[in-house]
Amino acid sequence: MLINHPFKPSHTLLGISRGSVFAALVCIAFVLPSIAKAQKQPVDYVNAFIGTTNFGTTNPGAVCPNGLMSVVPFNVMGSADNKFDKDARWWSTPYEYNNVYFTGYSHVNLSGVGCPDLGSLLLMPTTGKLSVDYKEYGSTMTEQKASPGFYSNFLPRYGIRTEVTATPRTSIARFWFPKGKSNILLNLGEGLTNETGAMVRRVSDNEYEGMKLLGTFCYNPQAVFPIYFVMRVEAKTTATGYWKKQRPMTGVEAEWDKDNGQYKLYTNYKKEIAGDDIGVYLNFDTEENQAVVVRMGVSFVSMENARENLNTEQKGKDFEQIRDEARNKWNKDLSKIEVEGGTDDQKTVFYTALYHTLLHPNILQDVNGQYPTLETGEVKTMREGNRYTVFSLWDTYRNVHQLLTLVYPNRQKDMVKTMIDMYREHGWLPKWELYGRETYTMEGDPSIPVIVDTWLKGLRGYDINTAYEAMRKGATTPGPQNLLRPDNDDYLSLGYVPLREQYDNSVSHALEYYIADNALSRLATALGKKADAQQFYKRSLGYRHYYSKEYGTFRPILPNGKFYSPFNPKQGENFEPSPGFHEGNAWNYTFYVPHDVMGLAKLMGGQKNFVEKLQTVFDKELYDPANEPDIAYPHLFSYFKGDEWRTQKELHRLMAKYFKNAPDGIPGNDDTGTMSAWLVFNMMGFYPDCPGEPAYTLSSPVFNRVTIHLDKEQWGRNELIIETKCQQPSDIYINRITLGNKLFKGYRVSHEDLLKGGKLMFELKGSH
Amino acid sequence: MLINHPFKPSHTLLGISRGSVFAALVCIAFVLPSIAKAQKQPVDYVNAFIGTTNFGTTNPGAVCPNGLMSVVPFNVMGSADNKFDKDARWWSTPYEYNNVYFTGYSHVNLSGVGCPDLGSLLLMPTTGKLSVDYKEYGSTMTEQKASPGFYSNFLPRYGIRTEVTATPRTSIARFWFPKGKSNILLNLGEGLTNETGAMVRRVSDNEYEGMKLLGTFCYNPQAVFPIYFVMRVEAKTTATGYWKKQRPMTGVEAEWDKDNGQYKLYTNYKKEIAGDDIGVYLNFDTEENQAVVVRMGVSFVSMENARENLNTEQKGKDFEQIRDEARNKWNKDLSKIEVEGGTDDQKTVFYTALYHTLLHPNILQDVNGQYPTLETGEVKTMREGNRYTVFSLWDTYRNVHQLLTLVYPNRQKDMVKTMIDMYREHGWLPKWELYGRETYTMEGDPSIPVIVDTWLKGLRGYDINTAYEAMRKGATTPGPQNLLRPDNDDYLSLGYVPLREQYDNSVSHALEYYIADNALSRLATALGKKADAQQFYKRSLGYRHYYSKEYGTFRPILPNGKFYSPFNPKQGENFEPSPGFHEGNAWNYTFYVPHDVMGLAKLMGGQKNFVEKLQTVFDKELYDPANEPDIAYPHLFSYFKGDEWRTQKELHRLMAKYFKNAPDGIPGNDDTGTMSAWLVFNMMGFYPDCPGEPAYTLSSPVFNRVTIHLDKEQWGRNELIIETKCQQPSDIYINRITLGNKLFKGYRVSHEDLLKGGKLMFELKGSH
Structure with missing residues (x-):
């Protein structure tokens, strides 16, 4: 996606x-x-740099399997030419392999996504005169090493070697400083997220706690959530303080304020600070090759929980122990x-x-079981199992959950339980859930195939009746009040979604509904709900409305029932907008009826036509290997x-x-x-x-x-x-x-x- | 000042x-x-509008005697012509009588000061479509009424009558809305202070708690402190949310964010928010003339204390009761x-x-006795009496404390105790203390005459030995480490402070030290410390160094011991900078040796010359009635x-x-x-x-x-x-x-x- x-x-x-x-x-x-x-x-085979360029948007950071915490070398801001910097283009990753300008480690990150979010709490070591401006304090980085749960590099500008590792909810960094004046910065103003605003409070010279706002994933202005943290620095400081970029003032008064529009250092303020662009600095006198350890715990519930996570997961453990534990967890899973x-x-x-x-x-959830519920702002507590987050379901419903079901069934079970709990909390199954907020990114009703697939494979341990109720609600609630299927009025009455706005992705919406309804029909059958099964099955065949014999592809339908014209089935390549189709063109969607391949073939005139046309998609490079709608095209030949x-x-x-x-x-x-x-x-x-x-x-x-x-x-x-x-x-x-x-x-x-x-x-x- | x-x-x-x-x-x-x-x-005679223009910088807000809370109609931003707006000129008051554009009530304000600070937590009622931009939502105001502890006005744009009153640490506002859609805004981004940054957390639809940074008084960038608050709104809301002005982004990415640089509404975010320019909005459906009450408690210690202050001081009381209690307190004092x-x-x-x-x-201090100590960031608890703040001592040492000593001795006693405690906390007596921070505004060692005056008049009840130790420290500590007398090296070795920088106010500094040392000498005598008494007395006569026979005035002395040239004793009028003198010229300072009037007269050639010259100051309008150095000039005639x-x-x-x-x-x-x-x-x-x-x-x-x-x-x-x-x-x-x-x-x-x-x-x- x-x-x-x-x-x-x-x-x-x-x-x-x-x-x-x-x-x-x-x-x-x-x-x-x-x-x-x-x-x-197996753990030795992982090359965490795979996918870190070419828009793979993975990163080489330290993380545990399905861990909340990840520690990623942040290198997408502040460089001189800005080529790969986050504000120079659409950008969605805290790390890019070809970038060399390091401005710290970001804590809690997304991997492989297409929109910018998280990637904040930037922890940076420097030496010499204190600078808190990321445009000044960044360094090139060399000698990068990454393995599951561990990352290390060297900062030539400062002569600092850095290492990071993680537990599920906490991080530990070790900075090897040269002799002299050294600094550690925690930048709460910058990061990958476009949301701003943070608060940080000095607990002691060595401990800070705070909150940073994250969100606006995929430029959804309302999908905002907080991250809480506590940071402990294990070294004797010579000075500590905050900084805040001052809001630019204009007019006569601005002349009086020498900090106007600048980064101001708060050298003697000891209570909490808040603002858009703030940070914490700590100064040290270090000996040659002195290691300073920085531990950080996070939580999406509270600062207290962040501290409890840190205290619990790192209790009595040093860097090596934590690194080894992370590696062992990975090896066991892999x-x-x-x-x-x-x-x-x-x-x-x-x-x-x-x-x-x-x-x-x-x-x-935190070590005490607490987690923020979906969209309610309330906190609940897990009694057993895990509460999961980051459900990019338009993507993952296709294969990730199937892999988890087979190989890691307990995780998949907890994910399904999480999805059902989300329905209980929010009234709707998730679509693209991110740390307690529904971002409504992409289309369709992708929880349905995930849950149905899991159930029909025989994985149990969740309340299928509530799940069915939730799925049925998404499938049958009419009108704009249907948060998952906002165009359900059209879909229910017409059997398809007409193009009502030029780029409303109407065909893509409907194709997802067909898949979801087919899956729901299968579950209804399994649960003995015959009428439902029949109804949803019938609906799932509505894709036929879109088939244009003239073009041999799906084609948007106008509200008057006629096909959209003029029509170019190739429009939509290279992420250009395309009427009716989302992130693709008609070719990337036409074969996407996995639940009725034979029916589609019949529409196209039988096996020969179907296979020839599908082969053409590959031969003429109409196939997009980089996006989801057509990734199961190659498998369709095997139906014949x-x-x-x-x-x-x-x-x-x-x-x-x-x-x-x-x-x-x-x-x-x-x-x-x-x-x-x-x-x-x-x-x-x-x-x-x-x-x-x-x-x-x-x-x-x-x-x-x-x-x-x-x-x-x-x-x-x-x-x-x-x-x-x-x-x-x-x-x-x-x-x-x-x-x-x-x-x-x-x-x-x-x-x-x-x-x-x-x-x-x-x-x-x-x-x- | x-x-x-x-x-x-x-x-x-x-x-x-x-x-x-x-x-x-x-x-x-x-x-x-x-x-x-x-x-x-007596309370009926107070006209709270006196001093609200002509730079009096008083305000007509609701406040209790020596109360922490004041509620002031804030009218110095957002107006069309901006004539009296805070960012259009040097500005230091939340209210100006000739301004008509009301943007809310500011909570906790300064009265009569010369630098901008506090004046934040802006509470504004509006009607109709929600706007959170103060440049849009302000209204003219009419029918202003003010009496001690009460203020009211009418907002023609909205048809809302507003009323406010206060307890010592809390406020209560009553807004009389017309029928329709109504809104209440709490703006945490704007205010008189130049410091920015706030955090606010939704406790329920009707209660919010938070923190706002204040400070930079007199453009001292380090004098920063937080105010904590809790706000309760007594009405059923139809919607609530936050706003935050989005940090302007540049570059390609900025194009994707429709809120870029704008006020963004957070309509469904329920956890705390932080940032430079944030606020809370609440929407209501109101009936004709429906009163909505908003109660607010504040604290300089914590949000919990703000809540306790509110719960304690307003327990079971309605608007009328609180208003009447405030009025009664004033009448009793007056x-x-x-x-x-x-x-x-x-x-x-x-x-x-x-x-x-x-x-x-x-x-x-809060109702539980807690208060932030001076400069340490720590919290202590009062066992009895009051902890005071806002010590503008360069001003008030001249007469305010003398009035309190005579008429309100218990308050003066607590103020002296506070000053001694500040020494215990910070290591120095206060100079210009503001909510737990030393702003170092103006010069001299003004705590000394305050404490000495109080003691010598016979008011007891504090530790005079510690006070003496503190005063002696200020008087005798050499060098730049002397935070009260940074030029004490010169003063101690030369008996005066030479002009080392063009506008270092050296003569003004020294004149203040002479007065302080004279007072200290008197106390030393009273305490039987004869050697100290003699030493400080001798020092207090050092003013004579500055007397220029040529001009008949004080005149700056250069480091080489010669008088500063060319010299114009009138330079310094109209707040123009003047070598050697702060906020005045040589004429405003020359007679300011109140402890040795006869000695000064002798220097000037006796009574006749002294009196004639002093009379000339008045006759030629060299007297400045608006600033402190010469305000006791008229009394000097009576020495003769x-x-x-x-x-x-x-x-x-x-x-x-x-x-x-x-x-x-x-x-x-x-x-x-x-x-x-x-x-x-x-x-x-x-x-x-x-x-x-x-x-x-x-x-x-x-x-x-x-x-x-x-x-x-x-x-x-x-x-x-x-x-x-x-x-x-x-x-x-x-x-x-x-x-x-x-x-x-x-x-x-x-x-x-x-x-x-x-x-x-x-x-x-x-x-x-």
Whole structure:
């Protein structure tokens, strides 16, 4: 997802790729067992720099799996040429690989999103004369090192080495200063978020607590929320104080105020300070190579909770212990999937992708269980499990939750419980929830396929009746009072959403409703609600209204019932606005009816026409690998007998072309792990291409052997194994599939059958 | 006191005076006893509009005697022509009589000062469509009414009548709305202070708590302090929210943010907000003439204390009760001095002046006794008595504390205790203390004469030994580490302060040190510290260094020991800078040696030369009635036998010329009551012209009879009575004085003798 991006997220923009890891497929499983295997753990394969340029918007910061806290080197402001700076263009990441100007560590960040938010509480070490102006105090950075839960760099300007690591809700930084005057700055005025305003209070010379406003995600002015923090600095200070940029005054009076419009230092003020652009400074006399440790706890509930989080999670622990614990947590999670065969680069992109799928949604509640409820401003307490936040559901409903369901079912269960609780709190299921606020970003009703998919796969442990009530409310509430489907009046009465404003994304809206209603119909069936099932199923076929025989694509419909004219199905490329379609053109949406592929094919005149047209999308580069609507296009070939090889071919081509062990190794916004989950599934050889349908399309894996360590209590077995047999690296076409040692016919397997089989074996060949 | 004022505080600027109340003296005591006397109380005579223009910088707001809270109609921003607006010129008052554009009530204000500060927490009622921009939402105001503890006006634009009253630490406002949509705004971004930054938190739809930064008094960037508040609105709201002016962004990104640089409404955000320019709005549906009550408590310690102050002081009380209690407190205090005879206008200026002397210093501690200590950032608790704040000591050491000592001794005692506690906290006695911060405004060591004067008059109840230690520290600590006397190195080694920078006010500094050292010498004598007494006395005569025979005035001395040249003793008029002198010229300072008038006269060649030269100051209008250094000049004639009539003549002339029952009825900044205390004493016929010396110069009173109700426990008697006998209104010259019914010789009486006598009688005549 990427809103109104004015630039094409081109994979060729930055020529730093180390080349495709898929350029030659590896087929060495039983030939060359890696001798390093015993030593190199999954965590060692993660390259946290993948996706940090080319609009991947991931970052190399220190974070725990699904952790609230992340500590990211912030390098997108204050540089001389400003090329990658946050205010020079649409910008949505605190870190860009090609930028070199470091202005501190931002605390609590988003990964892979398309809009700017969070990325604040900027912690910066400097030396010499104090400057609090980020345009002055930044430094280049070198010697960057990143591994899960750890990041380090060196600041040549100051001769400072910096290191950071994290617990789920807290951070710890260690700055190695040279001898002399040293400073630590906490900048609360700047950051990635466009929201401003903060308050900070001196508790002692070494401890500060405060609050900063965040929000306006995707330029939604109302999606505002606070972050609370406490910061402890472990060193004897020589002086401490605040700064605040003074509001510019005009007129005669302004002449009297020498600080007018400037950063003013508050050298002797000891109570709390508040303002748009404020910060805290601490001065030290340091010895050569003296380490100063800074610990920070955060909370979205209160400063007290931020302190409790810090006290609890870091109690008695030093930097090394915390770093090691973070690493171990990652290794444990990443080891849930073990891969064999494949090159180191392939393992790297795989485990990095898996790493990226375990960043968001992340936990929200404090160690005492408290969390801000959705949109109410109230605080509640978790009795058990986790409360999650950062639900980028228009993206993640497609594959992230399916991956979590299979491999990390307890997390998925808690996420579904969270979504149902959000309905209880706010009256609506989430759409794009961010730290207790509904940002209403993107369209559709994406909670439905997530919950239905989870339920139909047999994952239980939440109140499905309330969930159904919530989903039904979203599906049936008419008019503008429907916060999830604001155009439901049209949709309910016409079966589609007509184009009422030039760029109202009407077709995209309706296509999402069809998918959601199809999923809801499946659940209604499962729950024995036949009438509902029939109604929602019928609705889900309304996509047919949009099919234009003339163009062979979907096409917006005007309020008078006629197609929108003049019509150019290609309009919408490069993030240009397109009537009826959001972040794409008609080609990127026309095949997006995963719940009725055969029906769509029939509309198009049958298999041959469908397949030819779909192949054209790839051949003419109408396919957008960087955005969600068409990411399951390659799998559609597999619905048609004899054309399944196209799925295998296109997937291998796309993986090879767009995913690399390099900073530009993701073709666009990772979208809180959606692009990465796509890669994880497809590298393993199966993909959930119809959200809400408990099934996967099978394709040829990249690895020789994949072992998914399952939750036996949930899935009834310890492992799901995927094996590949091939003769040479170019063998990418499926010759034969066995499941549970029995020949498997077809290219689509139900979740239940897959788990019953327990072992999937692909025999590959070099041509189709 | 008025710092660097770019305009002459001319009494002719605004031609709205109702004419001098002293134009014809009244002499009717035994002729026409006022028949209204029995009904009209002292409180009824107060005209709170006196001093509200002509730079008097008083205001007509609601306040209790020495109360922390004041509620003032804020009318100095946002008007179309901006003539009297705070940012259009040097400005130091929240209210100006000739301004008509009302933008709300400011809470906690200064009265009579020369620098902008406080005057924030702006509470504004409006109707119709919500606007949060003060440039839009202001209204003209009419039907202003003010009496001690109460103020009311009408807003024609909205049809709203507003009323406010106060308890010592809380306010209550009542807005009478018309039928329709109504709004209440609390603006935390604007105000008189130049400091910005605030935080406010919604407790419920009807209650808000928060903090606002205040300070930078007299453009001291470090004198910053917070005010805490809680606001309760007694009406059912239809909506509530915040606003914040968005920081202007530039660059491409700015284009995406529609609120960029604008006031943004936060319609659904329910946690706290912080920023430079924020506020709270509440919407109501009101019936015709519906009253909405808004209660506010403040504290300089915490929001919790603000709430406790509100709960305690307003418990169970409605608007009328609170208004009546405030009025009764004022009447009780003002009735300590009863005057008879004199016109209503004379009584009005008298009681208004007395009212103005009872505004500052004001109490600081909360109802639970807590207060912020001076400069430490710590909180302490009063066990008994009051902690005071707002010590404009360069002004008030001259007469305000002398008036309090005589008439309100318990307050003066608590103020002295406060000053000694400030030394304990900060290490230095106060100079210009403001809500827990030392602003270091103006020069000298003014706590010394205040404490010495109090002690030598016999008022006890504080630790004089610690006080002496503190005073001695200020007098003897060398070098720049002396925070009260930064040029003490020069002063101690040379006996004067040479001019080291063009506008370093060196002569003014030294003259203040002489006075302080003389007072300290008197106390040393009283405490039996003979060597100290001798040393400080000797120092106090160092003024002689500055006397230039050539000019007959004081004249700056250069570091090489020579007089500053070229020299113009008139330079310094109209607040132009003057080498060596602060807010005045050589003429305004040359006679300011009240502790050695005879010595100065000797320097000048004896009585004749002294008197002639002093008379010239008046005749050539070199006397500045609007500033402190020369305000005791008229009394100096009385040191010389045969010339005492000049004191009487000049005082009556000055009172008649500069003090009126009119908004421009004070000749310049009231200086937290100093101009008013001057008037109170002189209208009664005696004046403490040498701070630190327990004595008064006698002059002819304005009233026929003055009864000061004394604290018998303190002064040994219930009343001090001053009677005047005259034949006709023009009888202003003293023919004969009796004290305690005995003939009194001379024109200067000790405090002790005055109180022993108990009754002072002036027999006046028409010519000298």
